[in-house]
Amino acid sequence: MSALPVIPMQDPQDDRPTPISHLPIPEGAKPSLALWVENLSVSFDGFKALTDVTLTLEKGELRCLIGPNGAGKTTLMDCITGKTRPDSGAVYLENRLTDLTRLSEVRIAQLGIGRKFQRPTVFQGHSVYENCELALKGNKGVFHTLFARLTAAERTRIDEILELIGLKDHAKRQAGLLAHGQKQWLEIGMLLAQSPSVLLVDEPIAGMTHAETERTAELLRSLAGDHTVVVVEHDMEFVRSIAKKVTVLHQGKVLADGPMAQIQRDPRVIEVYLGD
Amino acid sequence: MLTSVIVAVTGAVAWSTAHAGPLEDAALQAAIDGLGSSADDKITESVTKLGALDDPRAIPALDALGDERLRLGADGHAYVWDSKTRDLRNAVTGQVVTPEPRPLKEVEVSNEIRRVADPVMAQLKLGSPDTAVRLAAAKELSNGGDAQAPVLLHRALEREHDGKVREALTLAIARVDLSSADPNARLGALEVIRKSGDDDFLSTLQQMLSPGDNGQPREPDAQVRAAAARARDGIVSHQRMVGFAGDLLHGLSLASVLLFAALGLAITFGLLGVINMAHGEMLMLGAYATYTVQTIMHGSRFYLFVAIPVAFLATALVGVLLERTIIRHLYKRPLETLLATWGISLGLIQVVRTVFGAQNVSVANPDWLSGGLEIAHGLVLPWARIAVVGFVVVVSAAVWFVLQRSRFGLEVRAVTQNRAMAASIGIPTKRVDALVFGLGSGIAGLGGVALSQLGNVGPELGQSYIIDSFMVVVLGGVGRLAGAVAAALGLGVVNKLIEPLAGAVAGKIVVLVFIILFIQRRPQGLFAIKGRVEA
């Protein structure tokens, strides 16, 4: 599966000012990093959702993020994608050295961070085809979209994605009428259409059949390499089938971080979470 | 022994001053009868005699003389014609005289007589046993250009005990002294005036400082001029303070009404997510309920005590009815609820117009709420406004109590936080919804009772408050009592403080702009809970 070339976004209109930080390269930062989360802390009304979370993602990596409910996995994704402002800490994006925590979620999305939510969120009132069209990478400014027409290349791309997610026959169907699993796939398709460099996937296989789960695993594995993928999941089978490296969160802190085999044997992890 | 002597002497003195002896009575009557004479100089002579007698009981007769209500009876006595009750009365006792000693002759009064009678009247009034009469006389003398006034005033001041009247007399003397030839007297007067802060003197002071016909300031003495300027500035700042305090109270009472409206709205919106455009009409219905109760009870002074529960129950009932029939079908569609409730408000206004007429009706304050508390000169805090502020404090406390400490309040809070959970543990959520809506409407109804005491009541009453109460809810954060209170206070007071400076419209615009800017920084309002923003 080929990804479209990454076109740098130039959106002059941000919700909040975008100071491109001219920070010195952080200690230990390697050019092959896709994402660098540093000492992230968030608390809601006294409840500490994340405490000093640090992790790094190599380019092209496929990382699984696991942990019990309430461990802070979704909050971590919220911080990276700009949905939640952390109280302290920073998130750096590869060599741009931009602190994502200062940007709006729009800007972050345009910079190439894509996210699939826990609950399938698609545009219910639009057709499957239109959903993909909307997600497609490109100029997302107001005046451009007023006169935009899909190019042949873009049409092909959408067809490819529809084929991949198995919704080619439902292209004109209204997204709100799809079954739950189909909506999941549509959302994955939208994520692909965005051609992000980093994909954050939150519980992709919830409600899927075994066959669909296989397909998802295959898809994610194929995406890694050209993209950096982070998957949050509870299903350990699934995690084992896709993950090289796993990060375990517990009560807002990073409990363990390493290859799957090592994590499985880590007594702390077993105590807290696995107990398979 | 000594005690009994003192008692006896005091008693005698008191008795003698209170009850003039029969000798004095006769002289009094004779002089009064002399007022009915046909000869002018006889009348003036009688007036002077009355002045010498210094008996305040002569006041009604002199009053009647001035109004041309004095009648000379066929028996040679002078009587007073009471134009209100259309009776002939005895000049001294005031009792109605029957049969009337006809024929009655009207006593005519010339300006010459008036010139003599007015100061005698003033003198007698200054000596009247009634404090109010003395006070009025002192004030009147303060304005007059009467030559005899200083003597009378000084004499009265010596005898006077009542603090208020003393103050009025002092001011009257000061005014007279302003035109005195002696600059020291003028200086003394200015000091008194400056301390009083009475703005009646402003124009006089201004005159003193402004140039006269010859181009020079009317006041020749420089020191006096300086004192006059100081006095004028003192008065102006006093008035400003007074005005400010008045506006503050006005703002507080406005805030109270807003709070009534906003409390109900905050509760219903907080629980049900419903913006009720007919909420203003609940205020209006409460006011009209008060009007109805007052009419039915024929303006009894206790009507308010009946009106309060009636208004609450009536509006609560309307609220419950609305919720059961219409609003509960529109949950999860807040914009449509807005439109539907707007339609309801149109209907309610039209019903009221049909039943009560389109004109404003006025609800009179019960006598124990009229008038006000005079704190300083010129500053009267109306009792009605004070009562409204007190009322809202009581009601807010009651609401807080119900929500925080009662079983019902617990259920309400549970349903607000997690409806599904609350339903699954057996809380009748639908009933809670209806009751909450009723409560919110009822509180607004109480606001209507308060409004009825503050001003006129018309069918569109609710419309002018609804936008402001929305602003309060937006500003204060949804579902938070403390926020609603703070916001209502802020808006009410700020509104009223800006009004005298820039007009009501500017006040509203400023408030609106402020809210929009404020929301930028804190979209959740003043007191909202920080939490995960839901997708």
Next chain:
Amino acid sequence: MERLREMHSPRAWMFLGVAALLIVVVAPLVAPVYMVPLLGKFLCFGIAALAMDLVWGYAGILSLGHALFFAMGGYGMGMYLMRSIAGEGVYRSELPDFMVFLDWKTLPWYWHGFQSFPFAAVMSLAAPGILAFVFGWFMFRSRIRGVYLSIVTQALTYAATLFFFQNAAGFGGNNGLTDFKRLLGASLHDPGTRKTLYVASAIALFGTYLLCRFVVTSRLGRVVTAVRDAELKSRFCGYNSTNYKLFIWTLSAVLCALAGALYVPQVGIINPSEMQPSNSIEMAIWVAVGGRATLFGAVLGAWLVNGGKSWLTAALPSAWLYVLGALFVAVTLFLPDGLVGLSARIKAKLVARANAKNTTSARTVPSTPTEASVASAAVAAHPPAPPPT
């Protein structure tokens, strides 16, 4: 071109053409003279309804303050009409009568320039447009949405109404601007002028309709409805939802102002009661009655409701407010898709009955993206999942 086909199917284009012919050409020829301004008024309401549908039906912003933009457009035109009769008023002064009456000696600075028609025409649209842009920028930026937004727009228009009611504001106070005589040299009472104004309004209506149709069938239109249905998701897709909302909001305001500017010469008066919150809310009900996010339905709703209003206020004046109130309640409770949605549902039921043998879903699968958006719009008006606030 394909773009035109995206806007309408060939059959729909034909209907549109016929309608245009009837309304623009035939109607002014056959209608009695006294009815022409009345019909013109209705055309202006149609334009306002389109503006309202754009901002509410498609963008999901229930504005309760659009009457303000309508009125501002009207005032702009009114100011030109007043300046054009300078010297002919009761007081024979350069200044409008009401200013002389207030003892004003000079024209306020904001009245200068309105003696020129091009200037007045531009200002009628630009002033409300700029106000809408600034106000909208603050509003959308602060993430105010839903009912809060509606309340704030209502407060804006309320404050403006109070402002315009004041004599000191210089717009004629509560009497407003009236006693117009001429437009561009032609007398306003002349039947020819009236017909011209009517035709201008009709052309404006169809032009507005085509513009709106272009916008909603473009990708921008799809983004806007996506923002309406799932704003956060649209932002995560990289769309700056604030800018999109601001665009539709400002466009809608300008169109509403256009309606107002055409309205005033035909009605002969503009006063602050035109910008009351109740007027804005009535505009919303026009759109709700016809059917949100259908454009055509909005115009239909405007004509039906106003037709009913004209008839009832003449026949049974006291009943009108009851009817209007009941309309609000009935439409929100029983007709969430409006009349257009109702007819679509009836049609679908009839088709379902005709296809009684089919086991698949009776819903016809749309074949072009345009029809998809129409169908989606009809359902979007009553979305299966509550739109996130």
